[in-house]
Amino acid sequence: MNEPEFIARLQQGDETAFSQLVDGWKDRVFNTALGLIQHHEDAEDITQEVFISVWKSIDEYRADAGIGTWLYRITVSRSLDLMRKKKARKRFAFLKLIWRSEPELEEIPDFIHPGVQLERKQDAAALFAAVRKLPDQQRIAYSLQKVEGLPYTEIALILETTVPAVESLLQRAKQNLRKSLATYYGKNK
Amino acid sequence: MRKHPDIEQKVEDALRSIDGLQPAEAPPHLYTRIRAGLEKPVESNWSWIASVLSKPSVALALSIILIAVNAWIILGNQRNLTDDKNDRVAALAQEYHFDHPYPLEQNVPQP
Numbered sequence: 001m002n003e004p005e006f007i008a009r010l011q012q013g014d015e016t017a018f019s020q021l022v023d024g025w026k027d028r029v030f031n032t033a034l035g036l037i038q039h040h041e042d043a044e045d046i047t048q049e050v051f052i053s054v055w056k057s058i059d060e061y062r063a064d065a066g067i068g069t070w071l072y073r074i075t076v077s078r079s080l081d082l083m084r085k086k087k088a089r090k091r092f093a094f095l096k097l098i099w100r101s102e103p104e105l106e107e108i109p110d111f112i113h114p115g116v117q118l119e120r121k122q123d124a125a126a127l128f129a130a131v132r133k134l135p136d137q138q139r140i141a142y143s144l145q146k147v148e149g150l151p152y153t154e155i156a157l158i159l160e161t162t163v164p165a166v167e168s169l170l171q172r173a174k175q176n177l178r179k180s181l182a183t184y185y186g187k188n189k
Numbered sequence: 190m191r192k193h194p195d196i197e198q199k200v201e202d203a204l205r206s207i208d209g210l211q212p213a214e215a216p217p218h219l220y221t222r223i224r225a226g227l228e229k230p231v232e233s234n235w236s237w238i239a240s241v242l243s244k245p246s247v248a249l250a251l252s253i254i255l256i257a258v259n260a261w262i263i264l265g266n267q268r269n270l271t272d273d274k275n276d277r278v279a280a281l282a283q284e285y286h287f288d289h290p291y292p293l294e295q296n297v298p299q300p
Contacts (some may be wrong), residue, residue, distance in 0.1 A: 022220050030215035044216055046278045115211030123199075123206035132201075146207050174204070181200040186193075 003067060019100040022051050024167065025068070028126045029075050035147030036140065038111035038128055065157055072150075072158045076140055083136070092138075098171045113147065130180040136172035141166055 009017035
């Protein structure tokens with residue numbers, strides 16, 4: 001079945017088509033959210049929200065991008081929203097301390113992606129911690145390329161930008177990661 | 190400044206640590222969770238307002254504001270009451286000529 005037909009079925013409220021969409025895309029949506037958020041439960045919630053959002057707003061789907069690109073865009077957008085909320089919560093955490101005796105454990109501990117090889121876990125934890133410090137656009141581009149394994153053209157479509165812009169984002173991300181990791185290893189010799 | 194070769198090696202190792210990463214798999218029963226999420230009733234504005242108001246920090250802040258407004262009103266009324274009382278005393282004093290005491294009351298020695 002081709003994509004327009006599949007979209008038409010979804011727009012008609014076909015639950016079988018929706019179930020097929022979830023089965024076909026759930027792992028990719030979850031993996032993308034996990035790479036960005038670096039938190040298992042939050043990534044699960046985002047995956048759930050993405051598909052609920054797709055079901056509710058399928059009529060707004062524009063055929064200018066494939067359904068995959070649309071799903072990635074929603075995942076990235078939801079993950080960004082959550083990241084910003086978490087940052088804002090962290091900024092006002094001192095206010096919460098007035099009302100609570102114990103601080104909330106918002107800080108993400110060393111995140112290790114389940115797909116990392118055992119012998120590389122320590123290095124990967126340091127890398128993921130450095131990725132968390134990247135600016136949003138660099139973090140998204142880097143995560144989509146390294147965690148989800150997407151090509152530059154697909155990342156450009158998701159971010160609604162050009163391939164050279166994605167290349168530049170990734171180059172800057174790597175420079176920042178090198179600096180961040182060098183500082184980290186310098187302190188933890 | 191030249192970096193320590195050990196650190197450079199560690200940085201390179203870290204950058205390569207997620208090469209060939211195996212994608213993570215979504216949890217089982219995700220579809221059931223999605224269906225449950227779709228069937229959940231949409232929260233109305235009133236329930237949202239109630240949930241915000243029931244937060245301890247919001248409730249405490251509102252109580253402080255309420256107490257401050259009450260204190261401001263009470264203090265304002267008291268000031269008006271004192272001014273009013275002073276005016277009435279002054280009027281009474283004027284009416285009974287309390288403002289011009291008799292010479293006897295002033296202990297002025299009489300010839």
